Structures are given as structure tokens and as C-alpha cells.
Amino acid sequence: MATTPESSLEDPVRSFVQVLEKWDGTVLPLQQYGSGGMGCIVWDAAYVLSKYLETPEFSGDWAHTLSWRLVLELGSGTGAVGRMAATLGANVVVTDLEEFKHLVTGSVQAKVLKWGEEIEDFPPPPVYILMADCIYYEESLEPLLKTLKDISGFESCIICCYEQQRMGKSPDIEKKYFELLQLDFDFEKIPLEKHDEEYQSEDIHIIYIRKKKWKFSS
Secondary structure (H helix, E strand, O other), rough: OOOEEEEEEOOOOOOOEEEEEOOOOEEEEEEEEEEHHHHHHOOHHHHHHHHHHHOOHHHHHOOOOOOOOEEEEOOOOHHHHHHHHHHHOOOHHHHHOHHHHOOOOOOOOOEEEEOOOOOOOOOOOOOOOEOOOOOOOHHHHHHHHHHHHHHHHOOOOOEEEEOOOOOOOOOHHHHEEEHHHHHHHHEEEOOOOOOOOOOOOEEEEEEEEEOOOOHOOO
């Protein structure tokens, strides 16, 4: 993924800024940190998903698909994907663990959400739920899927972008994720040719996920 370093700030946590150029020529500054865990870095899948939101296939012919829509980002870390959605007109809530809440900057609302716990004080089901690189720990899969079931509605579209890893336990984790996912959700893969022309990789996939209505109807 090609991003341009804008500055490197000398501070205790080695903060630095990279910029993501939008189609209209404006740039989205993304502040990252050299230490503090996985949530402090903008990973490649976040760049791919952010740029996908700008593609004609997703954005629509007139007003942008996200305009005035309620959008929630799960496992947001620095909030890169949510911030891109906000620049496209969405009303955005980004969520992550308490220790990452301070990383979010920009005109979005940040909330603490720990996967698997009961959902309290949250808005109604969002129109879109965005996830970038949330499939990496086996122990987090079931809590993640519980949260997806709890927070999504039948009309919610979950867009999951992840980088396929071929080493160690990663292939088994990915396989288990989709085995569990299909119990309660339908999903489809977005072809690579519909991704942004520059921000794409054969190892990074975008999946549309929707709750199965028959599983939850009375």
C-alpha cells in the first residue's frame, strides 16, 4: 500500500502522521504510534477499505451512499476507516477498547465497546458496520460474532476487510471465523476489480455480511 509520510514527531510514543489522498485531491491525515499495540497502527486492510468507500461501485451515482447514514466501525484503533466515512457524509461512531479511545481524532464519535459484552447505551442498528483486520485472534472470534449479532439489524450491511495470512495459525483462524459466521449470517466476497485500482491486493479481501432473517424471526 502506498502512503506518504507527512511528518515524524519526536515524543515518548513515537507518533507519526501518514496521509491518505482522496479522489477529490484532499488528504486525510492519519496519526499513528510506534508503540502501544496493534490498535495504534493503520494496517493495510484499513487503507483498502477506506479507499473502497470512494469507488463508484460503492459510492453511488448522486449523493454518496454513506450520506447522512449511521455508520459504526468495530475495532477501530485510530479510527481511519470511520474518519474516511465521515468525510463522505456519514454519521460515524467508532468503537474499540478503552485504551485505544484517545487515538481517535476528527469529527466522529468514539465509544468503548468490548466484544462479547452486553450492548448498552448504543444507537439503533447502523446502516453500515465497518471492520478492518478484526480477524486475528482465535479467542476473539466468538465475542466478535456475538457483538455483530447484537449490534446489527436485518437491514445492516457489515463490510469486513481483512488481510489473508498464510503462516502459522492464521489460516485455521480464518477458516473457523467463516464457519462460525455462516451460522447466523450470509456473506459474499467483493471481486478485486471492484476495489480501488491503487489500494488493492490479492491477499486483502472485502466481504459483505448480512444477518440471516430466518435465524432471528419469531
